[in-house]
Amino acid sequence: MSRLAERYGPWAVVTGASAGIGAEFARRIAEWGVNVVLIARRRNRLEELASTIEDMYRVEARVAPVDLGSRDVVEALQPVLGDIEVGLLVNCAGYGSSGPFLDMDPSVQESMLNVNCRASLLLTHEIVQGMRERGRGGVIFVSSVNGFCASRGMAHYNATKAYDLVFAEGLAEELRPYGVDVQALCPGGTLTEFQRVAGLDTRNFGPFARLIFATPTSVVATSLRTLGHRVTVIPGFLNKLMVLTMKLLPRRVSTWIFGSLMARFATEH
Numbered sequence: 001m002s003r004l005a006e007r008y009g010p011w012a013v014v015t016g017a018s019a020g021i022g023a024e025f026a027r028r029i030a031e032w033g034v035n036v037v038l039i040a041r042r043r044n045r046l047e048e049l050a051s052t053i054e055d056m057y058r059v060e061a062r063v064a065p066v067d068l069g070s071r072d073v074v075e076a077l078q079p080v081l082g083d084i085e086v087g088l089l090v091n092c093a094g095y096g097s098s099g100p101f102l103d104m105d106p107s108v109q110e111s112m113l114n115v116n117c118r119a120s121l122l123l124t125h126e127i128v129q130g131m132r133e134r135g136r137g138g139v140i141f142v143s144s145v146n147g148f149c150a151s152r153g154m155a156h157y158n159a160t161k162a163y164d165l166v167f168a169e170g171l172a173e174e175l176r177p178y179g180v181d182v183q184a185l186c187p188g189g190t191l192t193e194f195q196r197v198a199g200l201d202t203r204n205f206g207p208f209a210r211l212i213f214a215t216p217t218s219v220v221a222t223s224l225r226t227l228g229h230r231v232t233v234i235p236g237f238l239n240k241l242m243v244l245t246m247k248l249l250p251r252r253v254s255t256w257i258f259g260s261l262m263a264r265f266a267t268e269h
């Protein structure tokens with residue numbers, strides 16, 4: 001039995017598994033011999049990944065095409081979660097949007113709050129009860145370097161990521177005595193579908209893009225390697241340096257700098 005399966009148990013739940021960082025989490029966790037439940041909206045993507053995972057890693061993969069922005073998230077997932085022992089939960093589903101907050105559709109922003117924050121809160125409350133009883137488990141919240149700093153143009157997205165970060169750090173303290181490892185994973189720019197959905201364009205960084213943007217592979221490798229050893233995980237030297245700089249500067253200055261960076265990133269630039 002692998003380290004992950006032994007330490008956490010036979011099943012993992014990964015939200016946002018149809019693309020990007022979540023899909024990579026699902027592959028890497030399955031590679032360690034842990035069965036996976038794949039959650040996102042796009043059924044075809046989930047089924048394709050489940051079939052690849054079952055063929056390659058000889059584990060079971062269940063799919064749950066569910067909109068995590070909906071009211072009845074926990075009820076909708078009961079059929080796939082009811083009969084399994086979940087030892088690892090990866091709260092990865094999420095999206096961003098860029099532009100002036102008052103020009104945004106409030107219903108899209110409300111849905112973002114539901115997916116980025118409310119769904120993680122409800123799934124964690126539901127699933128981690130069993131981990132606490134068994135005295136073992138792991139929970140990863142995919143926050144962002146954006147969670148450390150406010151910025152114009154991504155005011156609400158950054159607030160949702162700050163929620164994930166602070167929630168995870170508090171829970172880590174609460175659950176440590178019960179043998180449950182909690183991690184706040186804070187990637188910087190990572191090449192996924194995120195940029196297209198958020199209205200950001202990596203080409204605005206020209207040749208520097210390759211230096212600035214990570215791959216889901218490296219982000220997930222850092223996360224799984226450090227789970228149980230570190231709570232707040234910022235993959236990449238440049239991202240660590242940026243967060244440290246933001247912490248040292250007066251908040252108003254860091255907000256201005258981060259906003260300028262985000263403005264450079266916006267599609268209309």
Ligand SMILES: NC(=O)c1ccc[n+]([C@@H]2O[C@H](COP(=O)([O-])OP(=O)(O)OC[C@H]3O[C@@H](n4cnc5c(N)ncnc54)[C@H](OP(=O)(O)O)[C@@H]3O)[C@@H](O)[C@H]2O)c1
Binds near residue numbers: 096145
């Ligand atoms: N990429 C970056 O630069 C970056 C940096 C820092 C943090 N992050 C965080 O990393 C996480 C994963 O993002 P990513 O970069 O992998 O982006 P991505 O490639 O766009 O993947 C986002 C995932 O979230 C799922 N999702 C979105 N809305 C959903 C909904 N209403 N219900 C269920 N699932 C939903 C998507 O699936 P469906 O569309 O099929 O529903 C997809 O699987 C996010 O929380 C993001 O905030 C990303």
